[in-house]
Structures are given as C-alpha cells and as structure tokens.
Amino acid sequence: MNQIQVCARCAARWPVIGPPAQWCPRCSGVLLVPVRSDAYLPPNRRGFRWIARTPNAPRGVGDPRPPRQNLSTPHYDAVPQWGLTDIVDTTPVAESRAERMADRVGSLLALATVLYGLAVFAEIGRYAILVRNQTRLIPQMLLTASDAAVYFTQLGGLLCAVLGAVAAVCWLLRQRREQYAREKRTDPRSRGEIILGCALPVLNLVMPAMYLLELVRRDPRGVRLVKIWWAFWAFSGLLLVVNAYWRSRPGLQAMADGVLLSAFIALIAALTAALTLLVVRRIEHKDWRGEPESATRWVPVPRSVLEQSKEKETAAL
Incomplete structure (x- = not known):
C-alpha cells in the first residue's frame, strides 16, 4: 500500500x-x-x-463556535506590581573568613617587614653585647632588654609572617578566580592543588611562583618582579636549613656566629616580605601603599619644543 x-x-x-x-x-x-x-x-x-x-480561555479540544471579538479598551484590573516599584534586596553579603584574610594581606606583610627589620638591629645589638662582654661585665638590665627585643621582634615577625602567608594564599585564590572570570576562562588549577602547592614543604618553594607567573604572564615588569621575589623566597628557605645546621654546632664561637646568621636571616625575611607586598600590589595595579596607580605614558619631546617652553617661562618672569 x-x-x-x-x-x-x-x-x-x-x-x-x-x-x-x-x-x-x-x-x-x-x-x-x-x-x-x-x-x-x-x-x-x-x-x-x-x-x-487567550490566557484565561478554557483548555479543551476545539470550540466550534467562533471566538467573540472583544472591542473594549485594554486596561489593567489592578495596579501593576513591577517596574520602578521593584524592591531590590541591598543587604550586604557577609564575607567569608578567607575573604577577610585576603583583605588583610597588605597589613600583615607590612607588619612582618617592620618586625623583621627591627629584628636585624636587635640581633646586631646582641652581638655587640657579646663582643663587649669579652672585656667587661654587662649590666643585667641591658641583657634583659636585649633578650626581650630579640624575642619580641623574632617571634612577632614569625607570627605575622605565618598569618601573612595564609592571607597571601587566600588572596591568590581570589585573584586567580577574578582574573579568569574576567577572561571568561576556567582556572586550570583546582583550589586544593593551589593550597597543597603552597603548604607542602619543598614544593612550596617552587609552586607559588608558578601560580603568580600565570597571573602576570602579560606584564613584563610583573614577571621580572615575581622572578626576583622567587629568588629571595627560595634563598630564605635555604637559609632556614643552614641555620638549623649551624645551631647544632657546639662552642661559644659558633653561638656568636649564629647571632650574626640570625641577623642576616632576619634581613632576608624582611626583604622577602617587602617583595611579597610589592608583588601583591603589582597584580592589584596599586602602589605599595595600596592606592590605585595612575597610568603614565612617556612621550619623546624634541629639544626645540623644550627650548621654546623655557623661553616662554623666562619671558613670563
């Protein structure tokens, strides 16, 4: 068929x-x-x-009668509840703990830089006391003040450095999320991968720099700054191993040399914290104080134009 x-x-x-x-x-x-x-x-x-x-017409199969034409003027049965009378919920969303830590990364790094800088002078002062003690007795009050200065600056700097590192990781996660969202791309690295790369020993000497280079890949000055920070960061990790070995050596001279080594380590830690702050501000397009940086464009000016401007200034005077 x-x-x-x-x-x-x-x-x-x-x-x-x-x-x-x-x-x-x-x-x-x-x-x-x-x-x-x-x-x-x-x-x-x-x-x-x-x-x-029509929306209010009954549902069914086929109405043999022709629809009745409505000739009345269209109108609303009630005042519409849309348009300019919309109520928008403006209640601010509560920030998470990670967001609050990310906002404090600048202050924590700056405080760590100051404390480690003071620790350098405290360690040098202790070494000067040791040298002076070879020929004369040192007052107990001076020794107590020196010990207090060393403990306060070293422990305070270490605490601020640890909190600053945690805040920096939270900031890194937020910055990568925002940048890849602006580029309408998906971050190739997961949140857990970034946290492990920044937390595991030895691995954290390499991976944080890789994460930062992925953020500044289009900024030549940013890439150069991250590489400098990377060198100081890796060198500071090496100094911790050297310091642990040096303190295991017996003898008074080894202890005295350990004071100078502690001063040098504090100096490198202060420079590393300062460079970390500069990297953060560079990626945020801000200056070291946290203020938005203004775009500057250098344009070559012919010498004749400069001479004419100087002549006009001289004539005006």
Whole structure:
C-alpha cells in the first residue's frame, strides 16, 4: 500500500519514496508522519490543529463556535506590581573568613617587614653585647632588654609572617578566580592543588611562583618582579636549613656566629616580605601603599619644543 505525507501548512500530499521527508517541497512546511493513501483525512479532520487562545480561555479540544471579538479598551484590573516599584534586596553579603584574610594581606606583610627589620638591629645589638662582654661585665638590665627585643621582634615577625602567608594564599585564590572570570576562562588549577602547592614543604618553594607567573604572564615588569621575589623566597628557605645546621654546632664561637646568621636571616625575611607586598600590589595595579596607580605614558619631546617652553617661562618672569 502506498504511503503519503501531508504538509501541515499547505495540505499538499506527497508520496513517500525511500525514507520519510521532513519539509514540503512546495512551501517548506513541516511534513506529517507518513500515512496510507486511503487513510488520508481532510484538513478539518486531522489529529491536531493550531488554536490561538487567550490566557484565561478554557483548555479543551476545539470550540466550534467562533471566538467573540472583544472591542473594549485594554486596561489593567489592578495596579501593576513591577517596574520602578521593584524592591531590590541591598543587604550586604557577609564575607567569608578567607575573604577577610585576603583583605588583610597588605597589613600583615607590612607588619612582618617592620618586625623583621627591627629584628636585624636587635640581633646586631646582641652581638655587640657579646663582643663587649669579652672585656667587661654587662649590666643585667641591658641583657634583659636585649633578650626581650630579640624575642619580641623574632617571634612577632614569625607570627605575622605565618598569618601573612595564609592571607597571601587566600588572596591568590581570589585573584586567580577574578582574573579568569574576567577572561571568561576556567582556572586550570583546582583550589586544593593551589593550597597543597603552597603548604607542602619543598614544593612550596617552587609552586607559588608558578601560580603568580600565570597571573602576570602579560606584564613584563610583573614577571621580572615575581622572578626576583622567587629568588629571595627560595634563598630564605635555604637559609632556614643552614641555620638549623649551624645551631647544632657546639662552642661559644659558633653561638656568636649564629647571632650574626640570625641577623642576616632576619634581613632576608624582611626583604622577602617587602617583595611579597610589592608583588601583591603589582597584580592589584596599586602602589605599595595600596592606592590605585595612575597610568603614565612617556612621550619623546624634541629639544626645540623644550627650548621654546623655557623661553616662554623666562619671558613670563
């Protein structure tokens, strides 16, 4: 038995030759499912037809009565509750603990820089007391003040450095999330991978620099600054190993030399904290104080223009 397909738009009948077609060759309308030619129904007896109804009209199959035309003026039954009277929730979203730590990265790094800088002078003062003690007795009050200065600056600097490192990791996660969102890309590194790369010993001497280089890859000055910071960061890790070995040596001279080594380590720690702060500000496009930096463009000026401007200034005076 032959089969035909009926166009839903122009009701043309087309014989089925091979696989069923989808579009009508005459009007490009949709062809219905193939049926037998003797079972074809006229358009008013098809299995469906398009009916336009108003939103409040009852649902059902076919209303034989023609729709009554509404000639009244369109109007609202009530005052609309949309538009300029929309109520927008302006309640600020509470920041998470990680966001609050990321906001404090600048102050913590600056405080660590100051404390480690003071620790350098405290260690040098202790070494001077040791040298003086070879020939004369040192008052107990001076020794107590020296010990207090060393402990306060070293322990305070270490505490601020640890908190600053945690804040820097939180800042790094936020900065990468925001930058990749601006570029409409997905961060290739997961949150857990970044945290482990910054926390695991030995690995944290390499991976943080890689994460930062991915942020400043389009900034040549930023790349140079990150590489300098990387050198100080790796060197400070090496100094910790040297300090642990040096303190295990017996003898008074080794203890005295350990004081100078502690002063040098404090100096490197202060420079590393300061460079970390500069890297953070560079990526944020701010100066070291946290103020937005202004764009500066240097333009070459001919010597003749400079001479004319000087002549005008001289004439004005």
